[in-house]
Amino acid sequence: xxxxxxxxxxxxxxxxxxxxxxxxxxxxxxxxxxxxxxxxxxxxxxxxxxxxx
Amino acid sequence: xxxxxxxxxxxxxxxxxxxxxxxxxxxxxxxxxxxxxxxxxxxxxxxxxxxxxxxxxxxxxxxxxxxxxxxxxxxxxxxxxxxxxxxxxxxxxxxxxxxxxxxxxxxxxxxxxxxxxxxxxxxxxxxxxxxxxxxxxxxxxxxxxxxxxxxxxxxxxxxxxxxxxxxxxxxxxxxxxxxxxxxxxxxxxxxxxxxxxxxxxxxxxxxxxxxxxxxxxxxxxxxxxxxxxxxxxxxxxxxxxxxx
Numbered sequence: 001x002x003x004x005x006x007x008x009x010x011x012x013x014x015x016x017x018x019x020x021x022x023x024x025x026x027x028x029x030x031x032x033x034x035x036x037x038x039x040x041x042x043x044x045x046x047x048x049x050x051x052x053x
Numbered sequence: 054x055x056x057x058x059x060x061x062x063x064x065x066x067x068x069x070x071x072x073x074x075x076x077x078x079x080x081x082x083x084x085x086x087x088x089x090x091x092x093x094x095x096x097x098x099x100x101x102x103x104x105x106x107x108x109x110x111x112x113x114x115x116x117x118x119x120x121x122x123x124x125x126x127x128x129x130x131x132x133x134x135x136x137x138x139x140x141x142x143x144x145x146x147x148x149x150x151x152x153x154x155x156x157x158x159x160x161x162x163x164x165x166x167x168x169x170x171x172x173x174x175x176x177x178x179x180x181x182x183x184x185x186x187x188x189x190x191x192x193x194x195x196x197x198x199x200x201x202x203x204x205x206x207x208x209x210x211x212x213x214x215x216x217x218x219x220x221x222x223x224x225x226x227x228x229x230x231x232x233x234x235x236x237x238x239x240x241x242x243x244x245x246x247x248x249x250x251x252x253x254x255x256x257x258x259x260x261x262x263x264x265x266x267x268x269x270x271x272x273x274x275x276x277x278x279x280x281x282x283x284x285x286x287x288x289x290x291x292x293x294x295x296x297x
Contacts, residue, residue, distance in 0.1 A: 004095070008105035013170055017163040018090070021112035024159045025086075025268060028152055032275040039282035043295045046286045 062139045064281045065290045071274035071281075078271035085264030093257035100254075109167040111258060115265035117160035120188060121223050123153030123269065127195065128220040131213030143209035144284060146216060147199060148276035152269055154192035161185055172236050180229035181237040184222055191219040205284075 007014040060066045093111035100107035127149040134142030164182065165175045176182065195212045202208035225232075230239050250258070285291050 010106040013166045014108050017109045017112050017166050024155050028272045032272045036275050036279040039279040043282050043286040047292050
């Protein structure tokens with residue numbers, strides 16, 4: 001198991017790469033969902049404003 | 054075929070299709086990335102020259118490939134918006150830009166971390182690295198240009214023009230290792246004849262490539278839905294879609 005985590009002495013290069021890749025995937029998912037949620041809120045507000053007018 | 058193609062110009066149709074495709078893309082991406090990660094980190098043998106450092110390829114190559122694919126998609130979508138004045142073209146282009154930029158950054162960071170043990174430096178002004186960095190600047194330029202105009206239609210047109218001009222960088226990145234002396238290795242997977250990798254190393258890489266593409270598809274679907282809502286918020290169908 002230790003051999004796996006040490007990655008033949010390249011652990012400090014290999015694991016940050018996979019960690020950063022995971023972070024990029026998570027950020028993409030989080031930001032896209034946030035973008036859609038914000039767009040939905042703007043659409044609802046626009047609808048409410050039109051109904052008030 | 055053409056009927057389906059024309060339907061892609063319709064915002065409500067695209068909104069519905071994107072919503073239906075998203076969970077499928079995510080599920081398949083999770084399977085492909087899961088298999089690729091485990092097989093690449095655990096089962097693939099170490100490289101005879103690079104040892105275990107070669108495993109960085111499983112995130113670096115798919116990210117680099119996706120950075121080019123996303124840019125090409127953005128330029129094609131922008132041209133469709135510009136030439137045929139199809140609004141969905143601009144929406145897809147706008148949705149693609151942040152995804153492509155993030156994967157370009159990933160390719161640069163992982164390439165830099167791979168370069169340190171192999172080349173002895175995190176960065177060199179090598180043709181492949183420099184052209185990939187220019188790609189990141191192009192993405193940032195496109196994303197900054199769109200909201201810089203008060204009139205959104207003008208912003209869309211300007212961003213589309215920049216993305217079309219910048220697409221010349223895509224073949225430069227791809228062929229830079231052939232055209233100039235480069236520290237970067239040549240083609241590994243896309244070699245005509247046979248790839249320069251055994252199957253035990255290649256299959257996890259292909260799985261990661263597929264997984265990243267599917268993930269891109271899923272995130273693009275979510276962002277396109279957001280773009281459609283932003284652009285069509287006064288339309289009747291949006292009101293019905295938001296209510297439901």
